[in-house]
Amino acid sequence: MEFKLEQYLDGIYRGDKRMIGKAITLVESKKPAHRELADELLRNIMPRTGKSVRIGITGIPGAGKSTFMESYGKILVQKGHRVAVLAIDPSSSLNKGSILGDKTRMEELAKMDKVFIRPSPTSGFLGGVANATFETMLICEAAGYDYILIETVGVGQSEVLVADITDAFVFLKITGGGDELQGIKRGIMEMVDLIFINKVDEQNRTLAKNTKIELIRALHFLSPKEAGWKVPVLLGSALQNEGLVEVYEKLSEFMELKKSSGRFDSVRKEQAQKRFEYWVHAFILQQISENNQAEALYNLHKKNASELTSNPSTEAQLFVSKLFKK
């Protein structure tokens, strides 16, 4: 990975997929020397970023996320877009996709000239997924991709992190029979902008329609995330290419709404501020953990607080005043 800044920039701007990949590997690196070059790279490409539509996609393993991204991605290409897919690395231990024999993920899409697919690792430094993913997205935008699809693993806080870097959030659901909504992860319904019930066929269409009714009812219980937007619940089959054009149209409509209300820009700014605050906090904790004395102090005060023998804010105050006295 011994390239110069100019080589990375040139490769990205030319849309050279190999160099885009190398640049992503650079921003994913945790080595201090790489971080410096990565920061310089990001500073340089920044003016060329921000112009894409950023879409987060979630759903349990088996909901058909990669098939959905393949079919939806092909439609985007047909409509004249350039598409980057930040997928979950199937070799990653946390991901269950691989055990479903899903090895040839997005095979057709991957061959397309206007498409770039990057499998992301699912774990990293300080919940670094979101960071590397965000920076990967910037590189793809600088390379001219105007649609970025980001798959999330659905583990821990990953949806929140992905929702915080995207403009629209899509939830894939499959219909099973019985109590459909019981298993939906806490908080998902509140962050979603569009729901796609996938794998609908003649056998389960009635069931799927009932699931749709249940979902609409559940959505109705929530105050709207985006004023003037009723979260659509669409039925279809990504494998059979059914319902995907509707997804494209609805999401385009959603983007129009957000842009005309000014929410598109204001949300992106809020996201950036939030991310700044998050990383200030994370880097301060990193500084603490890299200093043996500070780390011991932190652990001591945290232990005092969690053993309920002392007041947490007193312990926090003691720790912080010692930290800044040094």
Place this chain on the structure above:
Amino acid sequence: MEFKLEQYLDGIYRGDKRMIGKAITLVESKKPAHRELADELLRNIMPRTGKSVRIGITGIPGAGKSTFMESYGKILVQKGHRVAVLAIDPSSSLNKGSILGDKTRMEELAKMDKVFIRPSPTSGFLGGVANATFETMLICEAAGYDYILIETVGVGQSEVLVADITDAFVFLKITGGGDELQGIKRGIMEMVDLIFINKVDEQNRTLAKNTKIELIRALHFLSPKEAGWKVPVLLGSALQNEGLVEVYEKLSEFMELKKSSGRFDSVRKEQAQKRFEYWVHAFILQQISENNQAEALYNLHKKNASELTSNPSTEAQLFVSKLFKK
């Protein structure tokens, strides 16, 4: 407020309401000199705290929170408990209770020997509500109150903060007609342990029963907060003393469940850890804001990030490395 530590401690342990009040004023104070004495006080009382049942109560203005606390509080006293009520100060600007002519709040309860009522201000240092409220609760526990009721204003993050210091969270709802659940604040349904539909009478009983059905359906869509606990939806009237004994029984049952599963203790420890982390973060930000140079630096990097001209994590990294170089 010129008392010595021993005088505060003696007053608290004797259950002298005037001195309990003075001690609370001390822990609410922002002055550094008071903070030092307050911390000493808290360290001393800590072994006598933690034995109460801590209950958070929320609901929109007009849902009858103070009437509920009065009626429920009286039942608790009948059952042999000592009750502390941390209520919202009706004179506080954020509170809408006062405009409802609600000046004589909890009049009967306030006169009872075994009851202590403390109106809390709704605003404060660094979202300090939660902190002062938590410390106020510790003082009440040290004074022998074994039930603490904490009212929340329902503004901003206040429910989350109160849920993070309590063992059970009660949501008061009134029935209106029409679309009952549309106006429920985002996130409330996910943190609630018991719902009480208040102000039910002969005129609106059918309506209230429908609201109950809707609420049960909405709860059903959420994964359970506490394994083995089905959030009860109870009907009644706090003013007419109807349904309050059932509230008492259900909440006692809930406490039993949490204690036998070990969740009672583990959740309190998690809460303390979380509070420690929260306050470390808050105090670090305070340190930054108290240093002109650091504050200017923070604002500069935050501005860079939010204007989307630079990568937020790069800006955060730059800020933190400068902060710790000084």
